[in-house]
Amino acid sequence: MQPLYSVRNLYNFVTSENLRSIVNYCTKVKMSLEQAKQVAAYRAVDEYVKNNSIFGVGSGSTVVYAVQRLSERVETENLQVICIPSSFQAKQLIIKHNLVLGELDTNPDIDVTIDGADEVDNNMTLIKGGGGCLLQEKIVASCSKKLIVIADYTKDSKKLGDHYKKGVPIEVIPMAYVPIKNKITSMFGGEIKLRNAVAKAGPVVTDNGNFILDWMFSNQDLDWEKVNESIKMIPGVVETGLFVKMCEKAYFGQPEGTVVERSASIIN
């Protein structure tokens, strides 16, 4: 007897008609996500980037829209803005849009950084580093008067882990990844995976030559500030993707094109 889920049965089920509906549905979801990212990014750049300022450029797919908007504003309003990148990707975006590229050596005081996030909780604690850029992002954010997050509606959570299931990224020195993995799980439980590359054999290597561990925590009620401090004390840990008390405001683009805002001042 053929199993119900055999390839032939699946093939019969996926007729060209319902395949078209599945593809249409996926395209609509993708478009609504992209639109949500764009409206959030445009709003943040319009509200926060001023003339004669130093601007920290975050990393990820949502930041692409922020840089796009900034370049439009630089052209139409003749804004003078120096851009400080938070990754190789951010640097390439700045160059591609002919914006002024700066560095922390010459501009260590940033007015505002606009960055994406993998998840934002009710207390404005962030998980970042889904794209492996957490270390430079945290350095740039720490040099900024304001950190503003731009994200689509799927990143808006009550508690960390509500929506983002890939865990907290932790950047580590390669030789120490196994002991670090063991120490974190024995302190806080959960499960840890070494992040593997997609178009390369072996692990992801960050812009700084390190590895990334993804910690799937099992307790959503941890004190993230303490957890962050404890993990950072482990020798070989370079940085965590937990951004605690750093973010001033988050803009969440919605599927229908509106933007929901959340401020740290309302919460704290």
Ligand SMILES: O=C[C@H](O)[C@H](O)[C@H](O)COP(=O)(O)O
């Ligand atoms: O390492 C990547 C960064 O922390 C990104 O800002 C974060 O992963 C969000 O990226 P995206 O805007 O693509 O969702």
